[in-house]
Amino acid sequence: MWRYARVLFICARNSLVRDMSFRTNFVLETISSLSWVFMNLGFYVLIFRYAPEIGKGTGWGQYQFFLFIATGLLINSTVQAVFMINAEEFTEAVRTGALDLVLVHPIDTQFLVSVRRFDWSALGNLLLGIALGIYALGKLGHVPNLVQIILYLLYVACGIAIYYSLMIALAAATVWMGRNLTVLDFWFYITIFARYPMEIYTGPVGGILRWMFTFIIPVLIVVNVPARLLVWPLLPQSGANLLLPLFALLATAACLGGSRWLFQRALESYRSASS
Amino acid sequence: MMSHCLPLGVPWRLATWWTLLRISIEERLVYRADFALGTLMRFLPIVTQIFLWGAVYSAVADGDGTAEVVGYSYHNMVAYYLLTMVSRAFSSMPGLASGIARDIRDGSIKKYLVQPIDMLGFLLLYRIAHKLVYYAVAAGPFALVFFLCRGFFDGWPDGATLAAYAASLILAFLLGFFLEATMGMIGFWFLEVSSLLFVYMLFSFFFSGHMFPIDMLPGIWGDVVRAMPLHYLAYFPAAVFLGKVQGAALVWGLAIQAAWVLVFCILSRVVFALGTRYYSGYGG
Numbered sequence: 001m002w003r004y005a006r007v008l009f010i011c012a013r014n015s016l017v018r019d020m021s022f023r024t025n026f027v028l029e030t031i032s033s034l035s036w037v038f039m040n041l042g043f044y045v046l047i048f049r050y051a052p053e054i055g056k057g058t059g060w061g062q063y064q065f066f067l068f069i070a071t072g073l074l075i076n077s078t079v080q081a082v083f084m085i086n087a088e089e090f091t092e093a094v095r096t097g098a099l100d101l102v103l104v105h106p107i108d109t110q111f112l113v114s115v116r117r118f119d120w121s122a123l124g125n126l127l128l129g130i131a132l133g134i135y136a137l138g139k140l141g142h143v144p145n146l147v148q149i150i151l152y153l154l155y156v157a158c159g160i161a162i163y164y165s166l167m168i169a170l171a172a173a174t175v176w177m178g179r180n181l182t183v184l185d186f187w188f189y190i191t192i193f194a195r196y197p198m199e200i201y202t203g204p205v206g207g208i209l210r211w212m213f214t215f216i217i218p219v220l221i222v223v224n225v226p227a228r229l230l231v232w233p234l235l236p237q238s239g240a241n242l243l244l245p246l247f248a249l250l251a252t253a254a255c256l257g258g259s260r261w262l263f264q265r266a267l268e269s270y271r272s273a274s275s
Numbered sequence: 276m277m278s279h280c281l282p283l284g285v286p287w288r289l290a291t292w293w294t295l296l297r298i299s300i301e302e303r304l305v306y307r308a309d310f311a312l313g314t315l316m317r318f319l320p321i322v323t324q325i326f327l328w329g330a331v332y333s334a335v336a337d338g339d340g341t342a343e344v345v346g347y348s349y350h351n352m353v354a355y356y357l358l359t360m361v362s363r364a365f366s367s368m369p370g371l372a373s374g375i376a377r378d379i380r381d382g383s384i385k386k387y388l389v390q391p392i393d394m395l396g397f398l399l400l401y402r403i404a405h406k407l408v409y410y411a412v413a414a415g416p417f418a419l420v421f422f423l424c425r426g427f428f429d430g431w432p433d434g435a436t437l438a439a440y441a442a443s444l445i446l447a448f449l450l451g452f453f454l455e456a457t458m459g460m461i462g463f464w465f466l467e468v469s470s471l472l473f474v475y476m477l478f479s480f481f482f483s484g485h486m487f488p489i490d491m492l493p494g495i496w497g498d499v500v501r502a503m504p505l506h507y508l509a510y511f512p513a514a515v516f517l518g519k520v521q522g523a524a525l526v527w528g529l530a531i532q533a534a535w536v537l538v539f540c541i542l543s544r545v546v547f548a549l550g551t552r553y554y555s556g557y558g559g
Contacts (some may be wrong), residue, residue, distance in 0.1 A: 003397040028470040035474070039481045047331055050344045055330035083299050189319040196323060209322075 003076055007107060015118035026237045029121035037073065037125055041132075044069065058199040064231045066136035068197055071227040073129025075159040076191075081122035083164050086114050087171040094174045110263050114168060137230070144230055155226035155245065158252040162222050163191065165255035172259075172266035194219040197227075218251040291392075292400055299404030314413040318420050321356055327426075328352045345490040351426040351517060352488070355418070358513035359485050364413065365444045366451035366483075366508035372475070375459030377470045395456060397545060402452055407499045432518060439525055443512040446532045451508055453539035460543065463550030484510025490519075496534060504535040 019026045047054070048062040060068065090113045093099040102112055137143070144152065170187050198220045201210035206269050213220040225248045332349040337340040342348070347355065375398070378384040387394035432440070458475055462468045481484055482505040489500050489510050500506055511528060516522045520528050 025470075032470060032473045032477070035477055039477060039486075042481070043486055046487065049493070050491070051331045051334040053334045054327070056333040058330070185313070185316065189316050192320050192323050196327055196330075200326045202326070202329065206326055206329075209326075 004107070004111060007112070011115050012118045016120055019120045026121050030124035034120060034124050034128060036195040037128055040065075041069070046262045054197060055166075055199045056203075058197065059231065060197050060199065063136040063139040065197070066132055067140075067230050068223060070133035070136060071156065071159075071230075072195060072223045073125050073132065074156055075163065075222060075226075077122050077125035077129060078160050079163045079167070081113055081119045081126070083167055084122075085117050085119045087167045087227065089113075089117065090171045091174040099270065100206075100272050103270075109267060110260065114164070133230075139233065142230070148229060151245075152226050152229050155229060155248060158248050159222035159226060162218055162255045163233045164220070165259035166190070166217070169259040169262045172263045175266040175270050190217060191219055194222050194224075198224050214247075216250075218255065221248045221251060277468060295397060295400045296404050299401045300408055302404075314409075315416040315419075318360065318416065321360065321420070324356050325353050328356075338526060345488065346519070347490070350429070351366065352428045353424065353511050354517060355488055357424055357427070358516050360508045361417070362447055362509040362512040363483075363485060364409065364417075365406070365512075366447040368451050368455040371398065371402065371452070372455040372459030372472050373469065375456060376462030376472070379460075379462040379550075379554065380467070382556050384554070386555075388551060388556075391399075395547060398456065399452060406448065436515065436521075436525075439529060440512060442517045442529055443507075443515050444534060445470060445506050446529070446536055447512055449516060449536045450504060450532065450539060453454075453536065453543045454504065456545055457539055457543045458548050460546045463546070463553055479505055479508065483508040484513065488514070504539070507532045507535060 044065065045062075048065075052061060054060040054065055090099070093102065093113070099113075102109055102116075105112055167187055190213075193209065198210055198214065201207065201213075201220075210220065221244060225245055229245070293462060301485070328349060330350070332342050332344070335344060344352065375384075384394070386392075387397070431437070459468070461471065482489070482500045482503060484506050485508075489497060489506050492500055511520070511532060515525060515528070
């Protein structure tokens, strides 16, 4: 375990050294991703000029929704910083045969391909997420207690694990498909459904989507569960709402286990592309 | 030698353009299945927008289904997003600016300087070929999505509006092309323009009306965005189709859109002429 922690630290340090070698590029990338978030926030501010909440009676007013956005930023920026770039490199390594070099390392292959590079510039959004969350809590006048904070961090970690599982499973499919850029696009398009509170998916079609993205591909619980832990204590609860955090733990374990199984099967099917 | 001079006439030029167009079409058709799948997937964000706006409208006023936001009913709003997908299918130029900047950086641009081919003309034909193939392959996914979402439209607009809509789409294509080509040619002076292009992409996404109808922008913000050319890339054609711009405002809008096309057409030519004068290519 200690050895893995040390490898993780070395990978993170090397990536930081590399990023700092191109400081201007690092700053520009950070500003670019922050600008994208600010533009999105501007859009939501505009929406709240015309509507008091997202969904009548849902309780997702402006600052509750900002807490939701902040939670999404924490999860997305971590996934982007740690795993996204590695998933992309993995698909390319399979195609070119560069994966051979990783396979001969005396360490778990999935671990190494998952953390080889860090995209430190994505952490700008993480800081913005923290700042936005504190701002929204301040506006709501709500100070979470220690249990709430611990549970929140636990479910943020669950969200990261679910996103990671989905991403590594899609990347592993590269072994069978040769090249898999469209599948990584697919990850982006699927996670779009997790950008908003699950209450917006109403009606027959919305009900199917909500069920599918909660129980089949559980992306809807990634942000919703931790965000609700901060927002929901202020609102009345239903039985289903109380069961959702329990299901989130189960879904996280299933996603991690399933993606691990798929990754191992993919490695068994891997045939080097190099000569 | 005379035979080499003769083809420089109009027929030779047309034959060259036709050949370029044909080659580009064949090149693009190689990835038709990827195209169709990619097109269908691009509609997925619209699904979340439909539900997001459904939730927003349910909370506006008494939520009885007749609520409006800046003159858009819920159905109008969803129709608007679908129509901006069509607008962007015409005006977006993926890889154009970055491709020009890359050609300048790695020296590939030399081929346009030593061969009797006009770079902007070639790229325009290449882009037309790309779009023709895209529309041919994407027609299926577009037809499917619009059929499924037909309930969000109040029916077809009249012939004059449809003609104006078609004109605004063609102008949006030309504006998108010349605007991005001009952006890419900034690479003559600054070799690395990827960050600049990202900023342009951000502004374009926000202020073209792709993200929301620019009527939502309050006060001076709306006036500033309306004074910029970006909203002719997505907002204007969609607003024309929905009948949000009519009569004299429609004619005036089309005239300004055409003027912006002319401005960027001339500007791209000027920037290319100045850039090639500034450009230095080394090596073989």
